[in-house]
Amino acid sequence: MMEFKTLGQFIIEKQEEFPFAKGELSRLLRDIGIAAKVVNREVNKAGLAEILGPYGQFNVQGEEQQKLDVLADKEFISALKRGGECCYIASEEHEEGLDLSSEGKYIVCIDPLDGSSNIDVNISIGTIFSIYRRKSSSGRVSEEDVLQQGVHQVAAGYVLYGSSTMLVYTTGHGVNGFTLDPSIGEFCLSHPMMRIPENGNTYSINQGNFINFPPAIKEYVKMCQEENLESGRPYSLRYIGSLVADLHRTILKGGIFMYPESVRHRKGKLRLMYECNPMAFILEQAGGRASTGKERILEIQPDELHQRTPLVIGSSAMVLVVEKLYADIGKIAQST
Ligand code: AHM
Ligand code: MG
Numbered sequence: 001m002m003e004f005k006t007l008g009q010f011i012i013e014k015q016e017e018f019p020f021a022k023g024e025l026s027r028l029l030r031d032i033g034i035a036a037k038v039v040n041r042e043v044n045k046a047g048l049a050e051i052l053g054p055y056g057q058f059n060v061q062g063e064e065q066q067k068l069d070v071l072a073d074k075e076f077i078s079a080l081k082r083g084g085e086c087c088y089i090a091s092e093e094h095e096e097g098l099d100l101s102s103e104g105k106y107i108v109c110i111d112p113l114d115g116s117s118n119i120d121v122n123i124s125i126g127t128i129f130s131i132y133r134r135k136s137s138s139g140r141v142s143e144e145d146v147l148q149q150g151v152h153q154v155a156a157g158y159v160l161y162g163s164s165t166m167l168v169y170t171t172g173h174g175v176n177g178f179t180l181d182p183s184i185g186e187f188c189l190s191h192p193m194m195r196i197p198e199n200g201n202t203y204s205i206n207q208g209n210f211i212n213f214p215p216a217i218k219e220y221v222k223m224c225q226e227e228n229l230e231s232g233r234p235y236s237l238r239y240i241g242s243l244v245a246d247l248h249r250t251i252l253k254g255g256i257f258m259y260p261e262s263v264r265h266r267k268g269k270l271r272l273m274y275e276c277n278p279m280a281f282i283l284e285q286a287g288g289r290a291s292t293g294k295e296r297i298l299e300i301q302p303d304e305l306h307q308r309t310p311l312v313i314g315s316s317a318m319v320l321v322v323e324k325l326y327a328d329i330g331k332i333a334q335s336t
Contacts, residue, residue: 126244
């Protein structure tokens with residue numbers, strides 16, 4: 001029988017790689033792993049358990065909450081509270097962050113169940129999380145503790161509830177992926193040191209918004225569709241509409257994912273603190289690149305919890321092409 005390393009064993013082995021290694025971050029990651037298993041159980045039986053459909057409430061973005069969103073949010077929050085390592089949680093589902101007034105040193109930003117429009121139709125959804133160490137040493141968590149640039153993340157990860165369930169995370173020493181083995185109820189190391197190919201042949205974008213895209217993105221999308229045998233174009237379009245699923249594919253196969261600013265979404269749609277920053281950290285650690293088209297995602301100074309940002313992310317060679325289009329079009333605009 002093949003021997004697999006479980007998430008728990010792996011976290012303990014790698015503990016000395018963590019900054020401030022005292023076991024707290026290990027415990028925090030372990031707690032997230034446990035909550036992910038509970039959410040996975042609920043996601044798997046969603047069709048049977050009367051937890052599909054709207055919850056009848058709206059979240060801070062004005063979107064209708066799903067029962068599973070609410071359930072996942074509760075599960076992650078109670079796991080983090082129980083663990084005691086976390087002092088503050090920012091969740092997509094709560095307008096204000098939750099101050100746990102614990103002695104914990106860590107701040108967690110989380111989207112407990114992303115891709116909510118896919119819940120009811122049995123398509124992959126995910127959890128995305130980002131972990132910071134608080135800057136102040138005690139007392140109430142301050143705004144500077146919470147609104148840190150993505151470069152200061154100490155860990156980030158996602159859980160993909162797909163045809164199999166995976167947990168993928170980084171602590172800044174590469175990216176490792178674990179697949180849930182339902183027969184033993186453990187995440188087992190299945191994708192050690194994940195690397196994204198430098199180039200790819202798929203692009204991923206909600207092309208229904210084309211008419212409202214900025215010129216650089218319109219130009220790039222047209223380029224993706226042109227024939228060019230040397231660079232393997234036209235590229236294939238792949239878009240699930242679930243960030244975790246779209247980016248998991250992008251890491252494994254190479255490609256580019258874009259959610260740009262548009263007339264409809266002036267600052268983009270995706271949230272910096274619990275969607276873009278964690279994904280940017282993971283992609284960079286896997287050898288990819290993440291920007292707004294104009295600046296590196298991880299260097300954006302956030303000024304509010306639920307801030308949105310445009311996102312261009314994936315294989316570095318492809319992201320660089322988009323960044324160049326933004327720069328070139330910017331120069332032309334300035335000179336006219
Ligand atoms: P959500 O947080 O409400 O689930 O929205 C985020 C999701 C992402 O998973 C996905 O990349 C994007 O929204 C898809 O948006 P659209 O339906 O506009 O293409
Ligand atoms: Mg989301």
